[in-house]
Structure formats: structure tokens, C-alpha cells
Amino acid sequence: MINLKENNKVRIYGAGGHSQVIKEVLQENNFNVIETFDDNPSGSHHASKNVVMGARGDLKKFPHNGPPVIIAVGINSDRAEIAGFLKCKYGKAIHKSAIISSTSKVGEGTVVFAGAIIQPNTTVGKHVIVNTGASIDHDNVIGDFAHISPKAALCGHVEVGEGSHVGVGAVVIPKVKIGKWCTIGAGTIVIRDIPDYCTVVGNPGKIIKRNMPK
């Protein structure tokens, strides 16, 4: 399932490891990745070829018009910043093995990797990463620019705020609300609501840092 049009052409913004996974999802869905941008082309992943300078080089000269773009940058705040200055159309990249309920919604620019599951009545925002094998159950609300890492499990009626990162293998019990721009550590068990900007680790999850917004 994918919603990119324009003769199956797509562009990727970001040329690191995360970009490689997105490229593979797109190619398996018969999309033609015609261009890869990066704001630091010389630091690209070894598998990225023909990477060209991104919009930070010259915002006015950047080809905002054209085939849809996917922002393939793993750091949530960077993805949000890039989405703030690009004037592009966005696509989605959804792996064939992902299961998404017909009653759930996935926003533009969002990527859903192999084996991920999104159960009914869930809303996933824009430019979200639903990583490999992540499980997002029914009636969740996932904010824009969030990242649900591999094998994380969100039970029913969970909310994850804008820009928050749920680490690999974390578990969130039903009806818990995680604020915006939080970090939930790898393997954390979240059993209570988490305020905005907090880092939480452990079982049960405890707040170890409050990261004030930039």
C-alpha cells in the first residue's frame, strides 16, 4: 500500500542508514527513486549513490516542485525542521508486510516498515516513523514527527505526542498518554502518563531528564 503518484517517481531527503530502509520499501513497491538529497552529501551512507545537496545549500534553488518527497532522516527534530522549510508534496512508504487497519489513518510523509501493525481506529500523524515490527494497537493517536522504534508495543488508547521517540522494545500499557518531544528509552515499560519533554527509562518507567525545547 502506497500513495505516491506521478509515474511512480519519488525523491528521498536524507542519505543515511534510515534512508536505505525507506529506499528498499519504495523499490519493492515499484517506485523509482529519482533523486536523493542530503544537507551533508559527503557524510552519506556508503550504499547511497549520486547524493545531491539538500535545501540548506540554497533554499530558493532547491527543486521544491516535482515528484513527492520522503524525509528520510531519523532524528525527529531534524525531520520536523526540514518539513518546516521544504515546500514539497510528500509521499508515504509502507512495506508490503505491514498491516494497517482500514479504519486507521496514516499521515503524509510517514513510513511504516516491515512487519509493523496498526490496529483499528488509530491515527498516525505526518512524517512519523513506524519502525520494523512495531505494534500500535487500537484507538491510538500518534503525533507528527514521532518515531515508534522496532518492536515497541503500544496497547489500546495510547497517545504519543508530537516528536516523541518510543525506543526499541518499549511497552506502553493501555490509556497512557506520552507528551510531546519525549524520549522513552529502549525496553522501558511506561505505566503512567508522561509530561512533555521528558526522558523516561526502566521498568516501571521513571523520568530521568526534562529536556527543555530549543
Ligand SMILES: CC(=O)SCCNC(=O)CCNC(=O)[C@H](O)C(C)(C)COP(=O)(O)OP(=O)(O)OC[C@H]1O[C@@H](n2cnc3c(N)ncnc32)[C@H](O)[C@@H]1OP(=O)(O)O
Ligand atoms: C533501527 C534503529 O536503530 S531505531 C533506533 C531506536 N533507538 C533506541 O531505541 C535508543 C533508545 N535510547 C536509549 O534507550 C538511551 O539510553 C536514552 C535516550 C534513554 C538515554 O540516553 P542518554 O540521555 O545518553 O542517557 P545515559 O546513557 O547517560 O543514561 C542515563 C542513565 O539512564 C540509564 N539508562 C539509559 N537508557 C536506559 C534504558 N533504556 N533502560 C534503563 N536505563 C537506562 C543509564 O544506565 C544511566 O543510569 P545511571 O545514571 O544510573 O548510570
